[in-house]
Amino acid sequence: MKQKYYYSVMACLDSTPEEDVVVINLSAFDEFGCEGIEEYNLDEAAIDNILGREAYLGAEIPNELIQKLEGKAGKVKYHFLTQDNANCFKDFLVGNKISCELEKNSWDDWNKKWKEHYKPIVVSPELKVIPVLNEEDFAREDDCIYIYPGMGFGTGTHETTYLCLKIFTDLFKNGFRPENCLDFGCGSGILGVAALKLTYANAIFCDVDRDALDNCKKNLYLNFDDKRLHGSSLILRERLKFPEGFDLVYANILENILLAEKDLIIGSLKKGGQLIVSGLLKDQEKDFLTKFNPDHRLEKVRTEISGDWCAILFEALT
Ligand SMILES: C[S@@+](CC[C@H](N)C(=O)[O-])C[C@H]1O[C@@H](n2cnc3c(N)ncnc32)[C@H](O)[C@@H]1O
Structure with missing residues (x-):
């Protein structure tokens, strides 16, 4: 061989x-x-x-x-x-x-x-992330997100991803039940998968990278059957023109991309919709808030920190 x-x-x-x-x-x-x-x-x-x-x-x-x-x-x-x-x-x-x-x-x-490095991650009692090395190795549990490790960003081990999952599960515990979700910069799809796992939402998974979307698709089929995926879709960034009306939007990307994409990200929210932004260093928060939300279309709800990183939860005011 x-x-x-x-x-x-x-x-x-x-x-x-x-x-x-x-x-x-x-x-x-x-x-x-x-x-x-x-x-x-x-x-x-x-x-x-x-x-x-x-x-x-x-x-x-x-x-x-x-x-x-x-x-x-x-x-x-x-x-x-x-x-x-x-x-x-x-x-x-x-x-x-x-x-x-x-x-x-x-x-x-x-x-x-990979086996040495990727252990299951417990985000909260509601949600664990399980690395799947071998498809026969797992049973589909509702409180587990299954992800092929070694498939690019989004295995849950990075703080920026973990912080998004943490904020989402806290919202869930407080009764938040989105009907739809935009996972912008989806990578492996881990964040949108969390929304699909815990709620009845549909999700749009968007990325600039075709390989990321392929990986995301594999992870979706690792977690769900066709029926559950009905109403959800994968889309390349260049084809996502004017999305709007989302209850939940995740965007875990570098600060400069978040700023460049702010109109699309903010514009995709429904009034009262929740936006979880991550990929920021703690020190970048203040400056980011001024640049990302200059016309106060969003209200900052909270910031969650892990190590040097922070993620911010916003609510759309308009
Ligand atoms: C830091 S990873 C986050 C992956 C996953 N959402 C997570 O939280 O683990 C950022 C992802 O955003 C994608 N990306 C970069 N620029 C983008 C853009 N302008 N629009 C959409 N996706 C973008 C990258 O290809 C990458 O998959």
Whole structure:
């Protein structure tokens, strides 16, 4: 049998400002088809993990362990299914003066790696996200979102996605039952799937990326049968002209895209509709609020924070 490979780009980002790392990470997914990121941050847990018993016992740290620690600081590994995508991403990093190396890895390690990294995520008692590596491996439960891991952005492990799910489940607990939903920048479709799982809503899944829509479709059929999907659809961004009348809109995209698309995003809401915006750093919130909602068509309801990220819930006033 022909040997299969996947490709990783190991980048050294120790002297790259954090805002730039965020943009690089999101660009890796959005523009270069990255399938997953492994970060080697030297937080306390990571250090303990590397030092193991030595740290625990307070013993002198051997030289080779110190080198290992130093070698891992600020390194980020980006995984790709094709060499072309990995090469393009590497060129992008080199163009931004970031040192990096391309690795070719045996396909046999792929599933093993995903299994190590993707554990079920409990968003709330109402909702869990379950990675599905093997279609026979799961039973369709109503409180579970099933997602193929390794299919681009939207496996629920990223804070920006998690925050949207958290806000949505809180709304749900408070009695919110949307009849329809727009998942704008749907990626894997995880956010719209949450709305379809917990309510009787229909959803429109929209993305600029055809591959994302293909992946989203696969995830939809992983979660629902044809009957439940009746009334929902997938649409490329360029075909989504003037959507309107949505009870719930999600938009988890980079700040500059949210701003560029603000008229469409805000215009798609029904009066009283709920908009969950994510993909913002905490520090960007103030400036974003001024630029995104200059004519006060929205009322900010709350901000939810996780790590450096924030997501904002708005209600449409008009
Ligand atoms: C950060 S991912 C979010 C994926 C998923 N919604 C989630 O929350 O995990 C952003 C997605 O927005 C898509 N995107 C980027 N620009 C867009 C635009 N102008 N219109 C629609 N989708 C866009 C990207 O292709 C990507 O799939």
